[in-house]
Amino acid sequence: xxxxxxxxxxxxxxEIQASLGNFWSESFGQIYPQLRSLSxxxxxxxxxxxxxxxxxxxxxxxxxxxxxxLRGWISNAPSNRPPRDELLLKVFFASEGxxxxxxxxxxxxxxxxxxxxxxxxxxxKRIDSVKNHQDKAKYWRMTLKMGIAEARTFIAWCDExxxxxxEAEPKEExxx
Amino acid sequence: xxxxxxxxxxxxxxEIQASLGNFWSESFGQIYPQLRSLSxxxxxxxxxxxxxxxxxxxxxxxxxxxxxxLRGWISNAPSNRPPRDELLLKVFFASEGxxxxxxxxxxxxxxxxxxxxxxxxxxxKRIDSVKNHQDKAKYWRMTLKMGIAEARTFIAWCDExxxxxxEAEPKEExxx
DNA sequence: ATACCGGTATATCTAACTGATATATCTTCT
DNA sequence: AGAAGATATATCAGTTAGATATACCGGTAT
Numbered sequence: 001x002x003x004x005x006x007x008x009x010x011x012x013x014x015e016i017q018a019s020l021g022n023f024w025s026e027s028f029g030q031i032y033p034q035l036r037s038l039s040x041x042x043x044x045x046x047x048x049x050x051x052x053x054x055x056x057x058x059x060x061x062x063x064x065x066x067x068x069x070l071r072g073w074i075s076n077a078p079s080n081r082p083p084r085d086e087l088l089l090k091v092f093f094a095s096e097g098x099x100x101x102x103x104x105x106x107x108x109x110x111x112x113x114x115x116x117x118x119x120x121x122x123x124x125k126r127i128d129s130v131k132n133h134q135d136k137a138k139y140w141r142m143t144l145k146m147g148i149a150e151a152r153t154f155i156a157w158c159d160e161x162x163x164x165x166x167e168a169e170p171k172e173e174x175x176x
Numbered sequence: 177x178x179x180x181x182x183x184x185x186x187x188x189x190x191e192i193q194a195s196l197g198n199f200w201s202e203s204f205g206q207i208y209p210q211l212r213s214l215s216x217x218x219x220x221x222x223x224x225x226x227x228x229x230x231x232x233x234x235x236x237x238x239x240x241x242x243x244x245x246l247r248g249w250i251s252n253a254p255s256n257r258p259p260r261d262e263l264l265l266k267v268f269f270a271s272e273g274x275x276x277x278x279x280x281x282x283x284x285x286x287x288x289x290x291x292x293x294x295x296x297x298x299x300x301k302r303i304d305s306v307k308n309h310q311d312k313a314k315y316w317r318m319t320l321k322m323g324i325a326e327a328r329t330f331i332a333w334c335d336e337x338x339x340x341x342x343e344a345e346p347k348e349e350x351x352x
Numbered sequence: 353a354t355a356c357c358g359g360t361a362t363a364t365c366t367a368a369c370t371g372a373t374a375t376a377t378c379t380t381c382t
Numbered sequence: 383a384g385a386a387g388a389t390a391t392a393t394c395a396g397t398t399a400g401a402t403a404t405a406c407c408g409g410t411a412t
Binding site: 203205233 | 369370371372376377
């Protein structure tokens with residue numbers, strides 16, 4: 001994040017949420033210790049320029065050495081961590097519990113995905129209208145496209161799954 | 177897993193990998209301590225039936241109390257953990273590093289997804305041929321469908337992204 | 353004037369979790 | 383008999399999420 005501009009830990013968290021929230025997140029419990037250790041390793045440095053006396057506010061900037069380390073990190077093969085999808089786990093074991101509850105989980109998850117999709121589409125429209133032909137924007141757009149595709153796929157899966165639940169429980173028909 | 181049949185910790189890991197590997201995983205570092213604590217809570221119990229003397233092998237079975245706890249857990253809203261996709265993070269910051277390296281990451285990820293997809297399709301065919309009309313099988317199939325849809329969406333995204341990388345680096349054309 | 357609230361900012365702890373490592377036994381093949 | 387690989391349990395170090403604590407600042411409601 002510090003390749004964009006110098007920031008405080010608090011700002012870093014906010015910026016991550018705003019631009020990478022789609023596929024990444026960091027907690028303060030990660031950020032502040034990391035800023036300290038990156039600082040000690042010389043990959044970033046504290047900008048003490050406008051540090052008002054007694055005010056607790058550290059603005060960090062990336063160093064040349066940090067930029068080099070970032071290049072190296074980008075070239076390293078990404079590791080994908082073990083999958084853990086609690087919704088799918090509950091669907092898988094649905095017949096051991098209340099079918100209605102699992103169906104409700106799916107409905108809720110679908111609503112969340114629809115909200116996510118609308119948010120991403122709004123961002124996409126905004127990016128495209130800016131006609132930003134920087135190479136950076138190109139890759140940002142690609143990650144956004146992944147979010148959009150993921151949300152659409154998930155919504156379609158929810159619809160299919162909800163139909164299966166409806167079949168299993170024809171009581172629903174009567175209520176209609 | 178113990179709703180299926182009594183198992184050892186080792187078997188539980190193997191079964192999780194085989195049937196939920198698509199969307200879940202557990203490490204031994206989780207399983208063994210959990211078996212102990214579930215056992216202490218009375219949700220599962222050790223079957224000491226065929227325990228050969230001096231042999232270190234604990235087969236666990238679910239109890240009625242455990243089945244009730246499982247029902248409760250299934251009804252609780254699933255929590256989705258914070259996203260963390262290292263590939264997308266490297267694509268996002270691609271212009272800060274070696275474009276070729278990031279492109280290679282995408283190619284590798286695409287290959288993995290294709291392999292995953294083939295595996296899922298083979299399992300799907302096997303499930304469908306069995307014509308298993310148990311309610312259980314219905315929900316198992318749904319989680320598999322999610323895996324298939326996810327893999328296809330991801331492969332399509334990789335293709336699109338790789339085209340973007342090709343545009344950024346027209347050197348590739350010459351090699352053709 | 354002041355009390356309150358939300359945003360900014362840093363720090364830390366607990367519990368969960370992964371990946372690795374260690375150890376031992378049993379089975380199968382050569 | 384020996385080697386290799388599968389079965390089985392245990393534990394540790396390092397990472398991480400989520401919660402909590404503290405404090406300051408600016409605006410606003412009373």
